[in-house]
Amino acid sequence: MATTELVKGVRATRSTIALKLAMATSGIIFILFVLLHMYGNLKAFSGHDAYNTYAEHLRTLGTPMLPRSGALWVIRVVLILSLVVHVGSAVALWKRASAARSTKYQVKKNVASSLSSRTMRWGGVTLLLFVIWHLLEFTIGKINISGGATNDPYNLLVDSFSGTSWWMGVIYLIAMLCLGFHLHHGTFSACQTLGLTNSAASRARARIAGWVVAIVIAGGFSLVPLFTIFGVITK
Amino acid sequence: MNLTLKIWRQADATSAGAMHTYPLEGVSEDMSFLEMLDLLNEKLVTHGEEPVAFDSDCREGICGMCSLMINGQAHGPEVTTTCQLHMRSFSDGDTITIEPWRADPFPVVKDLIVDRSAFDRIIQNGGYISANTGSAPEANSVPAPRDKAMRAFNVATCIGCGACVAACPNGSASLFLGAKITHLGELPQGQPERYSRVSTMVAQHDHEGFGGCTNIGECAAACPKEIPLDVISQLNKDLRTAIKQGH
Numbered sequence: 001m002a003t004t005e006l007v008k009g010v011r012a013t014r015s016t017i018a019l020k021l022a023m024a025t026s027g028i029i030f031i032l033f034v035l036l037h038m039y040g041n042l043k044a045f046s047g048h049d050a051y052n053t054y055a056e057h058l059r060t061l062g063t064p065m066l067p068r069s070g071a072l073w074v075i076r077v078v079l080i081l082s083l084v085v086h087v088g089s090a091v092a093l094w095k096r097a098s099a100a101r102s103t104k105y106q107v108k109k110n111v112a113s114s115l116s117s118r119t120m121r122w123g124g125v126t127l128l129l130f131v132i133w134h135l136l137e138f139t140i141g142k143i144n145i146s147g148g149a150t151n152d153p154y155n156l157l158v159d160s161f162s163g164t165s166w167w168m169g170v171i172y173l174i175a176m177l178c179l180g181f182h183l184h185h186g187t188f189s190a191c192q193t194l195g196l197t198n199s200a201a202s203r204a205r206a207r208i209a210g211w212v213v214a215i216v217i218a219g220g221f222s223l224v225p226l227f228t229i230f231g232v233i234t235k
Numbered sequence: 236m237n238l239t240l241k242i243w244r245q246a247d248a249t250s251a252g253a254m255h256t257y258p259l260e261g262v263s264e265d266m267s268f269l270e271m272l273d274l275l276n277e278k279l280v281t282h283g284e285e286p287v288a289f290d291s292d293c294r295e296g297i298c299g300m301c302s303l304m305i306n307g308q309a310h311g312p313e314v315t316t317t318c319q320l321h322m323r324s325f326s327d328g329d330t331i332t333i334e335p336w337r338a339d340p341f342p343v344v345k346d347l348i349v350d351r352s353a354f355d356r357i358i359q360n361g362g363y364i365s366a367n368t369g370s371a372p373e374a375n376s377v378p379a380p381r382d383k384a385m386r387a388f389n390v391a392t393c394i395g396c397g398a399c400v401a402a403c404p405n406g407s408a409s410l411f412l413g414a415k416i417t418h419l420g421e422l423p424q425g426q427p428e429r430y431s432r433v434s435t436m437v438a439q440h441d442h443e444g445f446g447g448c449t450n451i452g453e454c455a456a457a458c459p460k461e462i463p464l465d466v467i468s469q470l471n472k473d474l475r476t477a478i479k480q481g482h
Contacts, residue, residue: 004352006360007442012434012477016407016447021475093405093447100406100446102339106241106254107332109307111402112456118404120449189450195472198465 016096017193019089024190026082026089031183031213033079038220044157044233045223051154087128094121116185116214123182130175158235161228169225176225180218187213236262236327240275242287243334245343248350252343254332264323268311269294269301271322288346294318296459299394302401303347304334309398309457316396316459336401340408340443353443354395354411361435362415364424377423387421390414392460402457405446410454412440413466416473430477437474 012018043054061071110118137143137160142150145168146159161169191197191206227233237260245252259275266274269291276286292300296319305311311320325331333347341349379387391414399410416433419425425432448467455464 004356006356007435007438010435010438010482012437012474012482015434015437015474016441017437017471017474018478020447020471021478093449096444097405097407097446097449100339100444101337101404103337105304105307105334105337106243107304107307107334108404111308111453113404113451113453117449117451185451192450192464192468193448193471195468195470195475197468198472200463200465203463203465203468 016093019093020193022085023089023093024193026086027186027190029078029082030086031187031217033075034179034217034221038217041221041224044154045227048154048235051157052152055153087124090121090124114185116181117189119181120185120189123178126178127175127182130178134175155235157224158228158233161225162231162234166229169229172225173222176218176222179221180214183217184210184214186210236264236322236325236329238262238271238325238328239330241330241332242347243343244287244346245335246345248342248344252346262322264321264325266322267294268303268305268317268320268322288344288348290348291318297394299396302336302349302396302398304332304336304401306332309336309401310396310459314456314459314461316394319459336397338397338400338406338445340406340445341397341400349397351395351397353445354397354408356443357408357412357436357439358395358415360439361428361432362419364419364428366424379423383421387418390462390466391418393418393458393462394460396459398457398459399454399462400445402453403446403448404451404453405449407446407448407454408440408443409448409467409470410458410462410464412436413468413470414462417466417469420469420473430473430480430482433470433473434477434482437470 040054040058043051058072059069063070066074116123135141137145138156142156144150144156144159145165146163148155148159150156159165161172188206188210191209192203197203197206224233237258240257240259241254242257243252244255257275257279259271259278262271262274269289272287272289279286290300290302292298294301296316299316301310301317303310303317305317305320310317312324313320335341335343335347336349336351338349340353341351344350393411393414395411397408397411400406400408403409416436419432420429450464450467452464455462
């Protein structure tokens with residue numbers, strides 16, 4: 001790959017940093033989405049009717065100006081595009097990183113990097129698999145692992161995590177741990193990639209933001225499966 | 236002190252290399268790491284073996300010529316260059332693994348020596364300011380704010396040793412790039428070419444085959460000149476501005 005020539009006809013938009021900017025921007029869209037999603041999930045603590053009303057309201061949001069589920073589809077299209085950009089840039093950068101060191105070290109110590117920063121790629125793959133299952137279970141396929149009805153969002157939620165389905169709740173809790181890890185480094189990394197951390201103080205603030213985003217989102221999401229497993233959220 | 240050294244031996248750029256083990260006795264804790272290798276080489280030559288090839292020049296921590304991945308850390312366990320690392324940082328009976336910098340843009344030339352001319356080409360492709368030479372300009376005609384001048388000076392201490400690339404799991408040279416971009420971009424003399432510079436230097440970096448940055452921070456921890464991670468943020472910010480300006 002290395003040659004002795006200098007590159008001509010340079011475009012800044014074709015650089016690895018442009019790919020990183022695309023990753024950071026799409027990542028921020030995901031952060032905003034999961035915050036919204038987490039807020040919706042917490043409606044489960046207000047009971048069956050509040051939760052289902054919220055679910056129905058998502059479909060009537062913006063009507064009559066928008067068709068039914070119109071706003072939902074706008075969000076979905078933005079998320080699908082973000083996913084393509086996020087995963088596409090990750091794959092391109094992952095390939096580059098592997099090619100940049102084809103001979104590995106016999107001994108390599110990690111001195112400064114956090115566990116979350118070193119697990120971004122495989123953690124990201126895990127999250128992608130989780131998102132696919134999650135969509136099959138609650139959106140596209142509507143699978144009720146307890147065998148009950150699937151047309152009642154609140155009951156589907158309780159059936160998915162309570163009683164003998166507790167193991168599914170554990171899978172979700174593990175996925176939220178992965179999400180927390182991904183957000184912990186991802187938030188800091190996005191700030192750094194967007195060029196917002198040009199001093200030691202702003203870098204420290206970005207690290208704190210990583211902790212806050214990770215704990216609030218992963219923690220907030222975990223409350224619903226946890227409280228369903230232990231029978232607080234019931235039908 | 237007595238040591239066991241595991242050293243990467245490779246006859247030339249095209250040959251396959253392997254780790255070789257050498258016992259070494261009579262090492263003083265006051266020796267520098269390179270003097271310890273000199274001692275090994277004297278013994279190897281006495282026994283009619285090929286000495287271990289490694290880079291060094293000033294041996295006072297300012298030139299950036301020495302390298303070496305020592306027990307999995309660039310320049311070894313202390314925040315300094317390998318020439319300024321002393322054997323008192325190790326203990327009697329230690330096994331020390333010594334490898335060359337590992338990055339495809341830094342191909343191994345022989346044993347522990349790598350070709351770091353990729354860095355030179357990054358500098359060639361924009362890492363300078365254009366100025367008319369001739370009589371020296373009046374020193375006070377271009378005022379530089381003190382905080383900016385200090386930041387530029389601090390990151391201009393980068394000696395281009397490549398420890399950041401060696402320590403980075405992605406084989407990225409972003410800390411090196413960031414140091415040069417910040418150093419030139421903070422000063423008034425660097426302004427006219429600021430955004431064309433960042434796009435050509437980044438393009439050369441990518442062309443050489445260095446990886447992308449994941450902001451994990453191993454580079455800044457390995458840097459013997461303690462260049463902070465915020466230069467990478469500056470690099471990203473300047474490239475973002477370059478995109479906006481159509482470079």
